[in-house]
Amino acid sequence: MPELPEVETIRRGLAGVLVGQKLLTCKGFTGSVRSGKMGGRVVGLRRFGKLLVIDFDNGESLAFHLRMTGQLIYRALTPSVSSSGPALIGSVAGGHPNKSFVGELPDKTTRAVFEFEKGVLFFNDQRKFGLFEFLPSLEVEKMPFVAKLGPEPWKMTVLELKKRLLRHKKSKIKAVLLDQTVMAGLGNIYADETLFLAGVHPERLAGDLNDDEIAKIIEGAKKSMEASLKSGGSSLRNYLRVDGSYGDYLTLFANVYGRAGERCKVCGEKIAKIKVAVRGTHFCPRCQRASKTVGGVAEVANKRRRK
C-alpha cells in the first residue's frame, strides 16, 4: 500500500522520465474520464501527502491517488540505448506490485492510459479505490484532500501535534495517526512502526499522551519513513520501486509490521496483532505498554548499552 515514502519514490522516478515531455492523449478504460487539455509539457511533479500531481506548462495538472492497489507504470516507446552511460530502458513502475509491472499493458487492471511523446504512462488499479483527476494547477491545493491535509512529520512541532491530538482526545492514537488531516503521510505500516519507535501502545488515547511521547511519535514517523525512502519503499506485497525492483524496507527495517508472533528485535517479546480502527495493528506488548510509565525503544536500548 503506497504510503508517503512510496509515493515520493514514484514522484522522483517519474520526474526523471516525464519532465519536458508533451502529453498527447488520455484514454480511460473504466469509468468516465474528465479529459483535460492535452498538449501541455510536464514541468514538474508535486506530492501532497500521498497525492501525486503532474504539472503541465499549460496550467493543467493531473492528480493521482493510488490508495491501496494503484500503480503508475511508464514505458518508453522505444527503449533507448544511449551511447554514453547506462542504457535508459525507460520502464518505470511504482505502486502495488504485481504481474502488471512486467506484463503486457494495458491489462484488465488498467484504468487509464496517458500517451506522451516518448512513452506511455499506465494507471492501473486492481481494486479500483485509486483515483485520478485533471484540474487547473491553481486548484490542486483547493482539493478537499489537500486543503484538509495536516503537516508532514518533518514540519510538525510538538505543540502543533498536541493541539491536533486534543481534537481527538478520546480516540485511540493508532486511529488518529491514520487520519491524514492530523498528520500527513502515515498509512497502516508506518503508523505501527512509528508507535513502536515511540514506545506508545496503539490503544492509548490521543488525549492522554504527554509531550515527551508526542515528540517521540514525530521522531518515530520521520525515522521510519526516512529509512523507507532510503531503501526505495516498503516491499510487502504492495510495492515495487519505480524501476520495477523491490524496495526492501519491510524485510530490513520493520520492527512490528507483518511480524506477529515473531520476537521483538529490542526485547525479545512476541509481537502481538490486534485490530484497531478496523485495521490490523502490530505492536510489542513489552516495549509499548498499555498503561504509560516507562517504555520506548530509547530507554530499553540505553539500558542495554549501559550493561
Add this chain to the structure above:
DNA sequence: CTAGGATCCTGTCAGC
C-alpha cells in the same frame, strides 16, 4: 463537533 464502524473492490490464502 467527535467517535467509530462500514464501505468501496478484487486477489490471495487458509481450511475443509
Add this chain to the structure above:
DNA sequence: TGCTGACAGGATCCTA
C-alpha cells in the same frame, strides 16, 4: 480439486 470465508487497507461516508 474446488469451494467458502476471512483478510488486506486509504479515504470517505454514515450513524449515534
